[in-house]
Amino acid sequence: MKNFALLVMAVCIVVISSCRKDTGTKCKSYTRVTVTNLVGAEQFHLDSTYTNAAGEDYRAYMLKYYLSHMALVNENGERVELYAHELIDQSIPSSLELGDVEIPDGHYTALEFNLGVDSLHNHSGDQAGDLDPMYGMIWTWNTGYIFFKHEGNFTSSTSGTEQPLIYHYGTDRALAPISLPLNLHVDRNASVIQLQFDLNKLYSNPNTIAFTGNNNHQSISASDIPWINALRANFPGAFSANSYVFLQE
């Protein structure tokens, strides 16, 4: 395995070098974003039991969300959009690995994105790619995307019984713009940005969200609005990012 990896590295370097020679110009820099769902310090797994800040045990059998207009911002405040709309689905490992994107060389100081789908794209199902209605992340009777979906069970703190949890978070007011600090310097090299999302932080920071008596939200009635506002305030703190650079010359 290790030998294979070294071989891969060698091939990379050869390919990159030849690329420079052929074109006579700078090689391109590429980056990609990987997403990891966490609960605290642990990697999140579907159907595993976790405990939230309110002390309730819970499990998720489905965890999906949209990240839109993810962009790198350089020290001059210029944005380089990496991805338009990406559906992150814990059950589909490939959805956690966003594609490679060519970026200009430079020093990037922030990663910006929205949790959710921007209002320009939020009101039509006539869309392809990750916004394809086939993925079941859309309300079909009131056209709009479900930005975040957590379905599972939890143990009620009052009755001690297991109850279903259905959180379907969306509508324009729910769009959460997020900006994370980054220290990424690229100069003709490849990089990886690791984006992490902590489900327990979503339900605790700064607003503690207990599931008991609060376990069914579809974002479509007026009574959902306080819950939307609480989650919207929590989303930015639930994400963190760091970056790695490869093949620096």
Next chain:
Amino acid sequence: MKKIIVAFIFIVPLLFVACDKGEDEVPAATPYTLVIPQGLPPMNIPSNNPLTVEGVALGKRLFYDPILSANNTQSCASCHLQETGFSETTQYSTGIDGIEGTRNAMPLINLGWQTKFFWDGGANGLESQVMGPITNPIEMHETMENVVAKLNAHAEYPDLFKAAFGSAEASSQNIMRAIAQFERTLISGNSKYDQYMRGETFLSSQELNGLSLFTDMEKGDCSHCHSLGFTFSDFEFRNTGLDSIPVDEGRYLITLNQGDRGKFKTPSLRNVELTAPFMHDGRFQTLLECVQHYNTGFRYSANLDPNLSFAVKGRMTQQEMEDLVAFMKTLTDMEFVNNPEFH
């Protein structure tokens, strides 16, 4: 270190992919010539979904195919019958699981001039509307994912998708677009009223009296909302005083604005003679009952449409109400309900 190795494995393929080029050669579908009857304005068709002969034909086939429902028993046409202006004669429609809905199936006429769909306007386009009935648990109770899989496994559909959209792969987007294309061809513009407006026929004196009551702000005052001329609707959302406290909150369910409680989309009156029962909940069986509602029956509430708030109850005589109904029947277009292109 392990992460670095993993990263290299990702990077290698992209170096080769970078040069990859080439798109499928797609034979263009045949443009569909939409005939707009004289008197109707041009239709606004989304630039990303132009009508094609192949697209319309595919949309028609999908419209009539029960493959869109979970147990393959119901099609769009199960509740939208051409002989009644693509509406249904029952008050509510019953879905594949035997569950009855709570609103009357809307007629499908001149949809290409409308921008919001369903009684509450929950769908923002004809394409997006298609998903509603397919996925509604009390209607066709299917998922778009299953529909796509069933169509791709079908003996004939992949070729039809290829002819219409250049790709033999059915997708939710192309399903929506094909059905929307077919629906845009469902144009009614040859009623007795249209012929009268074109100088091809005459209206009876009763019908003419009805027409004048239709626009008379002291009498019928219908044309405020059922705009006279082409669409016979402003397609706005209005509370018409069906209930003081609405059972179905209508537009409010979409916007969550208090002022939208009990508001529903103004339906077109074209072919209204054929689309009974009436109102969003199908509560009225006859046109005369509808006119009686607007003459004396409407109920007051904060959201009642201002045109009705100021209207005098009992402002029309029985004869006038009957004349109004006679005029409404001139909007029946038998060519539309018998058009062989639509079935």
